[in-house]
Amino acid sequence: MIVWLNGTHGAGKTTTSRLLQPLLPGSQVLDAEKVGEVLMDIKPGLPTTDNFQHWDPWRPLVVETxxxxxxxxxxxxxxxxxxxxxxxxxxxxxxxxxxYDIPVRHLVLHVDGPTLVDRIQNDRDLGPSTFRFAYVDAYAEAAAGWLHREAEVIDTTSVPAAEVARQIADAVRADD
Known part of the structure; x- marks a missing residue:
């Protein structure tokens, strides 16, 4: 099974995945952003874009990886x-x-707007991020449309990442 943690930048996906991995025996974490980084390293470079996800090779490479x-x-x-x-x-x-007959558990880590802005602005590791801020509206639009209909939504606004990880682990183990 793949446990896909979706949600906007700053919702807690990376932190939650690090905390979730030890709770699911035999699990591994694969950040598909690394596939994008490989594509960004191609020289002299692929066509200019504001997001590597727009490059056609990214999606099938994520699947294959x-x-x-x-x-x-x-x-x-x-x-x-x-x-x-x-x-x-x-x-x-x-x-x-x-x-490939790989089941996917698609979860969206949701955070309300004001909390999201605060997290991005005060991120201790990355600092304020123009890139992250640029996707706040795109996330809101996707969440109001297809994204929240498509996935299991977990509101992380006031829930610590460790608790979110425990909730996800419990749900995944219950499916086994």
Whole structure:
């Protein structure tokens, strides 16, 4: 199984995935952003874009990387923290994984607007991030449309990441 942690930048995906991994025996964390970083390193460079997800190779490479890692670790879930706000991109990833018969538990870590802005502004590791702020409205639009209908939504506004991780682990174990 793949446990996909979606949600906007600053919702707690990376932190939650780090806390979730020890709670799910045999699990591994794969950040699909690393696939994008590989594409960003191509020289002299792919066409200019504001987000590597717009590059056509990114989505099938995420699917193929996830499939290969999932098969390699054999057994435990693969935890993937990655924001995907474009419905067509999510459908492509989801269909690719389904073609390999890999079940996906799609969860959205949601945080209310004021709390999100505060988290981005006061992030101790990254500091204020123009990139993260640029996706606040895109997340709100996706959340009001397809995203919250498509996934299990966990409100992280006032819940510590450790508790969110425990909730997810309990739900995933209950499905086994």
């Amino acid at each position: 996830a499939r290969r890692v999932h098969d390699y670790i054999g057994g435990g879930p693969l935890i993937m923290p990655m924001t995907v706000l474009v419905e067509a991109y999510w459908r492509e990833i989801q269909a690719g994984l389904a073609a």
